[in-house]
Amino acid sequence: MRFPSPLVPARLIRRYKRFLADCRLGDGREITAHCANPGSMLGLAEPGMKVWLEPNDDPAKKLKYGWRLVDHENGHFTGVDTSVPNRALRLALEAGDVPGLQGYAGIRAEIRYGENSRIDFLLSGPGRRDAYVEVKSVTLCRAPGLAEFPDSVTARGAKHLRELAAMARSGNRAVMFFLVQRTDCQRFSLASDLDPDYAAAFETARRAGVEIMCQRTRITPDGVTLGPPLEIVI
DNA sequence: CCAACAGTTAGTTCGAAAGG
């Protein structure tokens, strides 16, 4: 997935009200960028961080920049846009590049299921079980090389796991797909200390037959693509 | 009177649904 417009570097001044981030551009101008991540962004919204913004000249948009990346200034990046994982995974699914999820003729997004939820991807094909795939964007890293999810309490995430478990019990494939939007991690684990309820729901889902998948992304200011699988250590 | 709980709000995106 390529960014539609070339990103520009900036420095984060502060993030506030979930969706807003004041930044200083290279020419010294201070602007407010849209933060496409309503999560806690633990460790990723520190004032002074180098960030990359996507400019736009869309008159319908109030904010002329969107925050896409954190640049750790050591060659590594973290993607903060929560809509990127779904787009990048869709491209990879269509290209047949996702191990374990290849050869499905039908790829549909945002299909209603469960109790008023939507599944990120419903994969189907002749002669095989439907596969319900839920994608989560992983950005938390507290120990070197170890990516973790979630980064705060997520009741919705736990609900998604229960609904995936229900699909697995009723004979479908159900996949929890963690997409790590960081280039500096090789292993993945659950942040059970941050949300014990989520960790419990995860174990229940796994015992019910929900498959766990986890892949890294390759990130540059040009775009984001899927990378290799991570070792899951739970 | 205060704590606990419920509802609301913020901006953008995506895809589904509805309308022409």
Next chain:
DNA sequence: CCTTTCGAACTAACTGTTGG
């Protein structure tokens, strides 16, 4: 068919309401 509209998603902080 294409265009427009609509709802859901994301979470924290705030306001308003309720109950002990």
